[in-house]
Every structure is written in structure tokens, then in C-alpha cells.
Amino acid sequence: MSDLISQDAVIASLKANSKKQVIQELSERAAGLVGLPARDIFDHLLQRERLGSTGIGQGVAIPHAKLPTLDRLFGMFARLDKPIDFDAIDDEQVDLVFLLLAPEAAGADHLKALARIARLMREPGTAQKLRASHDAASIYAVLNRASEPNAA
């Protein structure tokens, strides 16, 4: 995961009351890190959410979008203060959010990265470990350790 996400893109405790607010918060923080207007990121993410929620179930959501002006894959993770309604596939509330932004031309790399994130978040035990971690450094460690193929 370290090629997708850096530790300063990990938020250990995000306060938000709605799906829209989460996406807004994340867009603003991501904007600072990738150097693009927050409004742009927000619009693209929301456009994707309108097609169908990115809540994949069991408290996890993976909002994502392709941005024409981005130059690399960019990942960001947030653990929410309290679970919120996200229209997720299983109707459960969401408290773990992994955001992925991709350049318009990323193609197969974008899909692979998304599939990797989805698999990581579904892996038994990962979600519990993330919920049990309370600072960015330990969350970052969980994300990276779990994605190594040899970590049992």
C-alpha cells in the first residue's frame, strides 16, 4: 500500500455527520496534498456516488474518482469518529473510509489499485485492527502490514 498512500494521508479520527460531509472533508484534505481544487475533487467523487454507493459493506466505504489533472494514484484513509449512514450495500453504517483518486489515463492501474484496496479492507481482521488503532502511525502500519503477501 505504501505506493498508494503516505502517512500524512491517514486521518485517525474524522468528525462528520453525513456522507456528504465526509466526502467534503476528505476532498479538502486531499486537495492540500495533491494540489488540486477541493471543489473539483468533491464534484468527481459525488458524481461517482450518484451512480451507486461505494459502501462495500461491513462498515467500509471506498469513494473513488478519476481526475483529468491528477498526475498519480492518490490514496487517503480516514477512521470516522462515529459511524454514519452511507447507503452501503448491506445498509450498515460506515466508519472506515479509503479514498482513491486516479489520473484519467490510469486505466488498468486504477482498477488494480481499487481491487487491491477492496480486498485489503475485506480481509478478515483488517477492519477490527483499524478500528482498534487510534493514531495515524499505527493505522498506517496496519494498512501496510496487511497488504504484504506474507503477513499471515
Added chain:
Amino acid sequence: MLDPLTIVLLVASGLLVLAVLTSLIAYRIGAPLLLVFLAFGLAVGEDGLGIEFDNAPVAFFIGSVALALILFDSGFNTRLETVARASWPALVLATLGVLLTTGLVGVVTHYLSGLSWPASFLLGAIISSTDAAAVFFLLRVGGLKLRERVRATLEVESGANDPMAVFLTITLVEMIVSGAGRDQAFLDFAGIFFAQIGLGAVMGLLGGWLIAQAINRVQLEPGLYPVMVIGLALLLFAVTSQIGGSGFLAAYIGGLMSGNFGTRSMPMLRRFQDGVSWLCQIGMFLMLGLLATPSGFGLIWVQGLFIAFFLILIGRPIAVWLCLLPFGFKREETAFISWVGLRGAVSILLAITPMMAGIPVGQAFFNIAFIVVLTSLVVQGWTIRPMARWLGILVPPEIGPVEKVELELPGAARHELVVYRITENSPVGTGERIPRWARPSLIVRAGRSLRPHEAGRLQVGDLVYIFAAPRYIRLLDRLFAGRVEITDTDAEFFGDFAFPGTTSLGDIARQYNLEVDDTDAEKTVAELLIQRYGEDIHRGDRLTLGQVELIVRDVTDDNRVARVGVSLAPQERAARLPLFQNLEEITTNLRARLAGRRARNGHPKKAPSPAAADRSSQPKEAE
């Protein structure tokens, strides 16, 4: 004073009852039931307790009748939509597939044992067909919910390939016995083949339709319907065989027709035939166990096991793969269909024919067929469920378990009486109201019968009696079903993200680089899937578009696609199976390889391999 007839009856009935009781053990250890009956037959046979039975003609007679009834019942329980859905692949498997298997096994036998060509092919034909009863049994009783197209193909194949195998075997036996010349034999062969199949099919259609009419029109004592149907089924079998058609094919098609066009007393008929099917099944496997004397096998064990494993691991997979090439099955689907090539009663029955005809290798063939059936039941029968899970063929359940009893009402009532037990996690159990049209007529709580207004709020553990029209029962099931346990593999099954069926394909294509042309881009995903699969669409049906796979996730009661899953990395599952590519994949790969070669020749400098960059994300094995 013991009458010999009484002794036969005593032994037979005793065996039957004991065999049924052994099934209790089978559930404990998860062994395929048919294997248990076979083992039981062996245990009391010549090698065990010493009951001697080696009357081949009697065994053949009993076996034929049993097989005809089993096939009739298979047809009776197969819906026409299933047949329609799988007719082409199943038909090719049932004809060409049987021929290919016969040929492959024949060639191996010829070089392995030095038998003559006709004799080698005879052995191939004997073990060429999958067993309808075994396949049905393991797929249905095991409660496996398979991808619809796979299930339909397997079911129809297993019902339709027996007649072909019977025909091949009997023709080869006759050829060997009469020693007929090649050319002459071939002409006869083709003539007999078309007579058998043609007459069998026509008689089946006609007879089955007549049986359905009899069920619907003749007024009888209710208990007589099943007897009449069984009688007519056997009559159909006998008449068709007598006039030179395939009685087995007629029995299967007859069952199909009567089961689909009959309307009256159907639940009772099904239950009765279920019992008859069991009886036939047990009888056949017991008989096989009694007939076989493994202690006398000697070296045959080695040859038998070799042929069995050749059939399971090479012969059937090749035959299935070749037959399914043009039908666009996914690799894991082809692999699973190869794996469910269960051998059973039919092979045993066919193995008796050379013995009856007095062919010298008859006994050896019987022994080999025995070993093949045994191996197939142990190796394949026991592993169907894990294999289905590993290959991702199982469709996760839509609703949780339901505790219910359905009762058919006498007369021409359009309603059924359904009894549900309210379970803790069901919507009703957690307080959801029962809709007005489904108000219970009676509630039984702690042994007391209560009227709805006496009972008040429903409680967990109550039995509710509801009169409902059959088409509403699915809705009711949902109200009374427990929670569905979603496992990790289930989540994987439906892909990473979900969209409503009304989402435009173009929108999804823009997000995930799908390859769609402009006309498709204007459609909704649901429309595209319906266009591909027709109206008969099921959960778990899937469609590959470029690097992404679309999976039907929810289907409404009126057969509309409500939700579609998108799997972003379907190739990772396929990567487990390098074999079994279908025609489309093969051409795509070839084209890609050719293009790659051309590109390399043009630009000698090689681009860095994308595989190297992605090595950190090897797919995690699910089990």
C-alpha cells in the same frame, strides 16, 4: 419351514431397511449416500457376510426398470426453463461428449491392455455417461446453490446422456458378438442410432403429453394418481423399447413433459416419485455391491484405478472442454462441469451387458466399471462442495434458512396452506408486520391453538398457519427467513461495488474503462444483461467486459435486474485455472500475442513488464 420366496423377500427387505438406516451414519461423516449403499452391499456380499448373488440377467432387468424410473423422475423434476437455458451445451455434451469420452477411454484401454479396438471402445462406452441420479442427488440434496447455467447444463446433460451411452454399449456388444464387418456395421450403426434417438424422442414427447393429460383429466381416488403415473411411465418405456426406440430417452422426455404440463396433485406425485427414485437408487447400488467381489479383482485394481483417474483428470476434462468451447463458459465453470462427471448406476447397468452376452472380458469389464464408479463417488462425490466453493460456483443464498411446511389443499383450491415457525432473526421475529393478504388463520403457541386476535403480537417460536396463493410464497419466505450470513467469499462473489440495474452502461464504462460500443453505452446495465441472457436471468449470472466483470446481484420477483455487482479483478480467479479457456478467450489471447510479437519486432527495446510492478499484490487464496 421356510419357503424360498419368503427367504428372498426376507433378505431383500432386511437389506433395504438396513441400507436406509446406514444413511444416518452417512450424514454424520458427510459421505455421499450412494457410496454408503454400495459399501453396504459389499459388506453383506460375497466378500463380507457371504450372500451370493451373481445372476446377471436378473440384475440387468432390475437395473433397467430402476434406471427408467430414475430417469422419469429426473425429467419430472426438471423445469422446462432449465432445459431451454442449457439445451445446446447439454445436448452437445450428451452426444459428442459421450462419444469423445468413449473414444479417449477406448484409446487408453487399447494401449494399456492390448484389447481389441471394439472391446476397448466398449469399455469406454460403459463408463462414458454421467449418472443422472448421482448428479441430481448431489446437487439438490446437498443444498448447493450453483450458478444457474452450470446447474442447468449438468442436470440436463446427466439426464440426456444415458440413452446415448446405452445405445453405444449395446451396439458395440452386438458388433463384438456377431463379428460383423466394419462397413456393414457402420451403416447399421447410423440407422439404428437415428431410429433409437428419433423414436425415443417422439415417443417421449407424445407419451409424456398423454401422461400429463391423464393426470389433469382422469378423476381418480387421490392415492391412485402416483400409481397410475408410475404405471404409465413403465408402459412408455416398454412400448418404446419394443418398437426399437430408446426407452430410456422416452422415459426422460416423458418425465419432462408430464412434470411440466401436469397440474393436479403435483406435490403428492413428486413426493411419491422421490420415494420410488430412492428405492431404485438403493436397489441398484446394493445390487452392485452384491454382484462385485473385490477380493477376486487382483491386478484389475491397478488397471481400474488407472482408467478411473484418467477419466476424471484427463478424459472428461478434455471432452467437456472441447464440447463447451463455443458456448462462452467461464474457465471455472468448465472446470466444475468436468469435475461433476459422476459415474453411477448407469455404468454398472451397462457393465452387466457384456457379461450377459457372454463376451470373455465381461467379468473384467464389470470389475473395472465397479472400480471407476467407486473412485468417482469417493473422489468427486465427496469433494463437490469444496470444489464448488474453491471455484466460486456457489451463489450465496438470497435469504436465510426458513422453517416451513407446505400443504396442498384438496379440490381445485388455488391456495396452499403454509406453516412457518418464527425464528429469532427473521423480519417478522424482529417486529415487522405481516401484510394483510397474509394474515395467519391460526397460531400455535406452546402447544395451544390460538386465533390471531387471541394471540396478539407474534412471538419467536410461534407456528403460524397461512393460506396463500403459490406465487406469494416467495414473498412470505422472505418475511420468515433468518439472517443471511455473508462470508468473505460471498462478498467476493458479487464483485467489489454495486450499482442499481438502471445505471447507464456508459457511466460505468467511463469510471472503469469498460470496452463498450456507442449503442451499448446508451443502455442501462440491466438492459445489457437481459439482452445477453434473455428473460431467464438469475443471481450470479456474469458478463465480462474488458478487464471488468458485471455480476447480477439482485433479481426482482418479476424478473428484472435490480442490482449489479462490478468485479474489478476477475482475472485473478481465472489465473488459478490456466486450462479450460473458451473459444472467445483463446482468440483474444492469440490476437494479443500476435500483436505483441509484431510490436516487439518493430521496437527491439522491451517495455518493462507490468507484472513485475504488481508482484506485491498477489491474489490471496480464499481457502
